[in-house]
Amino acid sequence: MKNHVLRPLWASLAIVALVLLVRSVVVPKDFGIHGNRPDGKNFTFTFHRLGAIDDWKKFKVKYRGKQYCEECHEEKVAENMSSKHRIIQCENCHGPAIDHPDNPETLAIDRSRDLCLRCHADLPYPGSHRGDLPAIDPEEHNPGEACADCHNPHNPNLEDME
Amino acid sequence: MSCSRRDFLRRSIKGGIAASLPLSAFKFLSPAQAKSLVRESGLRWVFLVDTTKCVGCGLCVKACKLENEVPYDVPVTRTWVERYVVTKDGKFHADSPMGGRDGFTEQKIDEQEIPPEEIAKAFFVPKLCNQCENPACVQVCPVGATFQTPEGVVLVDRTWCIGCAYCIMACPYGARFFHPVYRVAEKCTFCYHRISKGMKTACVQACPFGARQIGNFKDENDPVTKTILTQRVAVLKDEYGTKPQVYYIGLDSNVR
Numbered sequence: 001m002k003n004h005v006l007r008p009l010w011a012s013l014a015i016v017a018l019v020l021l022v023r024s025v026v027v028p029k030d031f032g033i034h035g036n037r038p039d040g041k042n043f044t045f046t047f048h049r050l051g052a053i054d055d056w057k058k059f060k061v062k063y064r065g066k067q068y069c070e071e072c073h074e075e076k077v078a079e080n081m082s083s084k085h086r087i088i089q090c091e092n093c094h095g096p097a098i099d100h101p102d103n104p105e106t107l108a109i110d111r112s113r114d115l116c117l118r119c120h121a122d123l124p125y126p127g128s129h130r131g132d133l134p135a136i137d138p139e140e141h142n143p144g145e146a147c148a149d150c151h152n153p154h155n156p157n158l159e160d161m162e
Numbered sequence: 163m164s165c166s167r168r169d170f171l172r173r174s175i176k177g178g179i180a181a182s183l184p185l186s187a188f189k190f191l192s193p194a195q196a197k198s199l200v201r202e203s204g205l206r207w208v209f210l211v212d213t214t215k216c217v218g219c220g221l222c223v224k225a226c227k228l229e230n231e232v233p234y235d236v237p238v239t240r241t242w243v244e245r246y247v248v249t250k251d252g253k254f255h256a257d258s259p260m261g262g263r264d265g266f267t268e269q270k271i272d273e274q275e276i277p278p279e280e281i282a283k284a285f286f287v288p289k290l291c292n293q294c295e296n297p298a299c300v301q302v303c304p305v306g307a308t309f310q311t312p313e314g315v316v317l318v319d320r321t322w323c324i325g326c327a328y329c330i331m332a333c334p335y336g337a338r339f340f341h342p343v344y345r346v347a348e349k350c351t352f353c354y355h356r357i358s359k360g361m362k363t364a365c366v367q368a369c370p371f372g373a374r375q376i377g378n379f380k381d382e383n384d385p386v387t388k389t390i391l392t393q394r395v396a397v398l399k400d401e402y403g404t405k406p407q408v409y410y411i412g413l414d415s416n417v418r
Contacts, residue, residue, distance in 0.1 A: 031306070034309075034312075037310075041296075044301055045296075045297065045300050046309055047306045047309065048306050048309035048319060048322075049306075049322055052309070052319035052321070052322070053317070055319070056351060057358050057359075058355065059230075059355035061229075061355060061359070061361065062228060063229050063367055063368070087370040087371065089368055091368070092221045092224075092225070092368055092370070096225075114264065114265075117265070118219040118220060118221065118264070118266075119217055119219045121266075122269075123266065123284070124269075124278035124281065124284075125247075125283075125284035125285065126282075126284065127214075127283040127284065128216070128218070128284055128286060129215050130216075130217040130218055130286070133217060
């Protein structure tokens with residue numbers, strides 16, 4: 001065959017070879033179909049780098065739960081667990097513990113009214129559990145003062161208040 | 163370099179056999195064999211949202227953002243809470259300021275004041291990725307950067323995602339977004355790092371009212387599985403055929 005016909009053929013073959021070469025270097029060895037689905041749609045849904053699963057498993061856990069606080073703040077937890085606020089996680093108000101008390105050494109104390117208003121601002125919503133919570137109108141109920149000045153956030157017992 | 167006809171034919175046949183091998187290997191598996199390979203983990207994570215228990219405190223959204231390092235003050239989030247207010251004249255209003263991160267503390271909705279006596283019903287609906295059985299977002303990924311784990315969770319490979327955003331467009335639930343720091347597609351992972359250690363997801367743990375629950379659909383004694391199988395539950399946008407795996411109790415037809 002004549003040269004001008006073959007040249008583009010070689011050129012395109014070279015490009016294909018180059019792409020395959022680059023691909024073999026760039027694409028990680030653990031890339032492929034991992035796991036089979038009953039419907040056989042394996043290529044569609046389970047084609048990936050296997051290491052990505054472990055990457056996500058290694059992600060740092062930050063919220064530790066009430067049991068963890070109990071190790072050191074035993075009294076606080078006991079007080080809280082005997083109150084109407086026992087269903088609330090400590091970290092909902094104090095932020096994630098991460099490696100507290102090593103890092104961070106101490107957790108935030110949020111005395112803002114907004115924290116309490118998340119649940120206690122009056123919203124007259126029939127058909128929602130919100131309507132069942134004890135509610136106040138933030139503009140009427142001691143405006144400008146921190147809720148924690150009068151209420152104990154860990155045990156907000158109205159009967160204990162003078 | 164030259165290529166004889168014989169060489170060409172020989173190579174084509176070899177190539178053809180090589181390409182068809184993996185396909186035929188799957189096709190001839192008996193159903194029993196296939197079943198033994200499939201999801202051998204015995205795990206299928208599913209989520210149950212009881213909208214009647216939600217009070218709209220937004221503590222789940224806060225916990226999710228901090229647990230999963232989603233930039234806190236950027237209006238993107240992996241899970242969010244929507245508020246619906248239906249008035250007696252049949253109109254409905256919905257909002258989700260900052261995804262409900264700071265809860266709902268005002269009666270104003272969408273800058274609009276609605277007098278309590280006009281409200282027919284009002285409620286909150288937490289939303290998150292549905293970890294679909296047939297995830298459209300995975301189907302459209304051009305590079306294989308998003309995939310389904312054997313436990314049914316859809317993950318994004320951050321080292322491999324090119325940020326083309328096809329998946330963000332493909333998700334019927336709007337559950338995906340662009341991560342402003344890593345510059346890749348981002349989505350709820352059912353807190354894969356927590357559930358694979360036997361913990362609850364951050365949002366489930368944060369919810370004081372039990373409005374969110376996670377369970378294993380392969381375990382028939384799991385309370386979540388029992389509820390899904392024995393009570394009236396619904397899923398969002400069933401008609402899309404993605405087979406979403408977040409089930410809702412108390413869903414309203416106004417919720418889309």
